[in-house]
Structures are given as C-alpha cells and as structure tokens.
Amino acid sequence: MTAAFARLALRFNCPPLRFFLLAAALALAGCQKLPPWWPQWWPGARQQALPEGIYRANGRLELTRVDVAAKYPGRLREAAFQEGERVQAGQVLAVQEDGELQAKLAQARAALARARSEQARARAGQAAQSRKAALARLEWQQAQSLLRQQQISPVELEKRQLALDAETAVLEAAQGAVQTAGHAAEEAQAQIELAQAMLESLQLRAPLDGRVEYRLAEPGAMLAPGSRVATLLDAGDAWLTVFFPAAVAGRLKVGDEARVTLEGLSAALPATVALVDEQAQFTPKYVETASERENLVYRVKLRIPRETALAWPGVLKGGVTGDGYVRTDSQPWPAQLQVQAQTQTQAGPESAAQAPQEKAAGAAPADGGAP
Numbered sequence: 179m180t181a182a183f184a185r186l187a188l189r190f191n192c193p194p195l196r197f198f199l200l201a202a203a204l205a206l207a208g209c210q211k212l213p214p215w216w217p218q219w220w221p222g223a224r225q226q227a228l229p230e231g232i233y234r235a236n237g238r239l240e241l242t243r244v245d246v247a248a249k250y251p252g253r254l255r256e257a258a259f260q261e262g263e264r265v266q267a268g269q270v271l272a273v274q275e276d277g278e279l280q281a282k283l284a285q286a287r288a289a290l291a292r293a294r295s296e297q298a299r300a301r302a303g304q305a306a307q308s309r310k311a312a313l314a315r316l317e318w319q320q321a322q323s324l325l326r327q328q329q330i331s332p333v334e335l336e337k338r339q340l341a342l343d344a345e346t347a348v349l350e351a352a353q354g355a356v357q358t359a360g361h362a363a364e365e366a367q368a369q370i371e372l373a374q375a376m377l378e379s380l381q382l383r384a385p386l387d388g389r390v391e392y393r394l395a396e397p398g399a400m401l402a403p404g405s406r407v408a409t410l411l412d413a414g415d416a417w418l419t420v421f422f423p424a425a426v427a428g429r430l431k432v433g434d435e436a437r438v439t440l441e442g443l444s445a446a447l448p449a450t451v452a453l454v455d456e457q458a459q460f461t462p463k464y465v466e467t468a469s470e471r472e473n474l475v476y477r478v479k480l481r482i483p484r485e486t487a488l489a490w491p492g493v494l495k496g497g498v499t500g501d502g503y504v505r506t507d508s509q510p511w512p513a514q515l516q517v518q519a520q521t522q523t524q525a526g527p528e529s530a531a532q533a534p535q536e537k538a539a540g541a542a543p544a545d546g547g548a549p
Contacts, residue, residue, distance in 0.1 A: 185504075186207070187251070189459055190382075197422060201236070201527050228512065229504075231505050231509055232506075232511070233426050233505070234421060234501050234502070235422055235501070235502050236499065236501050237419045237500065237501075238419065238421065238496075238497055238499055238500070239416060239438075239496060239497065239498045240417055240418070240442060240496055241413065241416050241494070241496040242415035242422070243411060243412075243496075244410045245393065245406045245410075246382050246406065246407050246408040247407065248382065248401040248402070248405045248407065249403060250274070250376060250379065250380065251400075251403055252274040252276075252400075252479075253398065254272060254274055254396070254397050254401055255308060256276045256397050257271065257272040257396065258270065258396065259393065260393065261392060261393050263326060263385040263389070264387075264389050264491070265388060265390060265410065266280070266384065266387050267383075267385065267386050268383050268384065269383060270273035270381050270383055271383065272381075272382040272395070272406065272408070272459035273381050273382070275380075276380070279377050279380065282375070283370060283373035283377065283421055285369055286370045286372075287366075288375055289362070289366040289369065290363060290366035290370060292300055293360075293362035293365075293366050297361065297362075297363055300356040300359045303352045303355065304349070304489050307348050307349045308352075311342070311347050311349040312351075314341050314342040314344075315342055317338050317341065317342075318338040318339055318341070320338075321334055321339075323336060323423040325549075343533065350506065352478070355407050382408075384410060385410070386410065387412075387413075387414075388410040388411050388412045389411045390408055390409070390426070392409040393407075393408055394406045394407055394408060394409065400500040401538050412483040413487060414488045415484065416482045416487040416494050417479045417481040418480045418483060419474040419479055420480065420502040421477060421478065422476060422478055423474065423475055423478065424458070424474050426504065427454055427475075427478060429506040430451050430504055434450055434451040434452055434504065434505075435449075435451075435505070436448075436449040436450060436480045437511060438500055439500055439501045439503075440499070441498055441499050442489075443500075444495060446515045447482050449480040450483070450484070450493055451478060451481075451504065452481035453478075454476060454478050455466075455477040455478070455480040457472075457476075458474040458475065458476055459475050459476065460521055478502070478504070480502045482494070483506070493549055503507065540543060
C-alpha cells in the first residue's frame, strides 16, 4: 500500500498534493531507511539510503557544562573574560573584593607575632626557673647529707624540702606558659593559612580548558555563596543524543562503534555508544498492544573520543544538529561514514568544516583560532 501511495503521488503535477501523498507514503513506511522505490530527487534520499543493519537518527550535539561559582560572599571586583573566549585550566576569570579578608590576615599575623614573643619570654623564664629548681634540689640533697652527720636539725631539712617543692612548682608553671604560648602561635598560624586560602578562593579560576558559554555576573554585583559567575563548555567532552526504537536499541551495548555527522561538517566523526537508557522515552502509561510498543524509543548517547573532539576547536559547538549512526552487526561502514587517517594541516577550523567529505574525522587542522 505504501508503494501505491508513492506511485499515485508521482502521477500528479500538483506540488501540494504530491507532497501530501509522499508524506503519507513515508509515514506508512515507518522505517529508518527509505524503500528502494523512493524517488532519489527527494531531499535526504541519499542520506537515508543505508545498508541493512545500519540505522540513523538525528539529534543535537551536547558538551559538558561546568559552572564557575563564588565560594564566599562578597562583591565582584573584576571579570576578565568574555562569552565565547577560550580559557585554560587555572586561569583567573574573576576576582572578588578582599578588603575584609586582608584585614583579618593582618590581624592574624599580629596575633602570631605576639604569641611568638610571649613564647620566647616564657622559654627564657623556664630556663631561669630550671636553674633555680636545680639549685634548690642541690641544697636539699646537701641538707640530707648534713642531717645524717647530725650537723643540722630535721627542721632545716624540711625547709630545704619546702623550697625545692616551691621551685619545682614554679618550673612546672613556666613550662605550662611555654606550651600555652606555643598553642597561641599555632592558632594564629592556622588563622593566617585560613585567611590566605579564603583570599585564594576569591580569585575565581577556570577548572578546565574550555570555552566560556555564558557570562553571568558583572563587576559590582554582590555575590552569595554559590552564585554563578560563568558557565564553561568542555570542548573535549562531546556527545550526540539520539533516540532509537526498541528493535534497534535492544541490540546495542555500551562500547559499540558509531558515527556522527554534524551540520556544516562534511567529515564523519568516530563515536562510541556511551549509554543506552533502560527506560523508554515517550512511553504510554500502560503498554498493552504491539502498535503501542512500536512507538517506544530509547535514548542513546554517542560519545565522540576526547582526542577527536579536541582536534576540532571551535567547530564542535553545543546545540548543533547532526545525525548519529549505529550498526547492529559487524559489517563495514559505507563509504560516506568511513573515518580515514590524515595528517593535520595549517588550515583553520572554519575551512576544515567545509572540507570534502573524504577528510578525516579524527585528524583536524591545528588550532588556528576559533570563531
């Protein structure tokens, strides 16, 4: 019946009626590949003419997004980046005002200086008291010897014992003062390190090599903890999200080889199946009939290798439409989906995007400047 609709459509010279009948024939076909009787002049006929076992679905390219956000509250002093700019990991993108933290840092340094001075005095006092305690112990030992010789009375020995106990107690107090001053110095040093870490956090840096997608704050804005300043795109983490029916998705597994073609880029890019959803999309609440089961589709992610994605700087952009191709057996890819090795040239990415179809997907031009 589908073929009859198509033949009937080709007999009419009225374009609207022909379009309607051909669309009806395509809807009745209900397959990924156009049937052999389909007219080759029809748009997309050549793209969809695929060998048995290879299936196509359209989707949009996605890139990993990473937010650059403020860790501490404060006013944004400067933002040294623009949307579309390429940035490197560790590059300072924005700086918050740090007047209060600088004051706290100075206060902590002063406390450290006082603690170290007090620690030095306590150590000096401990040394002096240690000598006094040693002298008191010698006098007590001498008194014991004289008492055995009956040259002094027991009362004199008791006096020397009390003097030794007093000097020992003072020595222990001096040792405690040294420890207290040491703890105060350690606390002040910890406060200094905390203030320095907070000052470092006020410099908002790029966490990865990528491209600025959005600039979300301007100098002078008051930022709360977690407020976003910029959104970056990781150009090396790119994938195409497509949807396949259960008959195709059920035969796919993670790691299977795939291909990706994008609008404006004639080369076929290598990819692998990174995800096959366990849950169907657009699923009816209750699936009971065979016709309803045919309407189920499953989300499939086709991830482009990182080295390939990085080889096309400025070309792989989030949101670009494209086609994803998978295969359910080990047959070779058709010629238009072959990925061929080729050395890099000095042409820019814009010219590479317009290169012939035979250009390799993984061997892209050197980064001559992104658009």
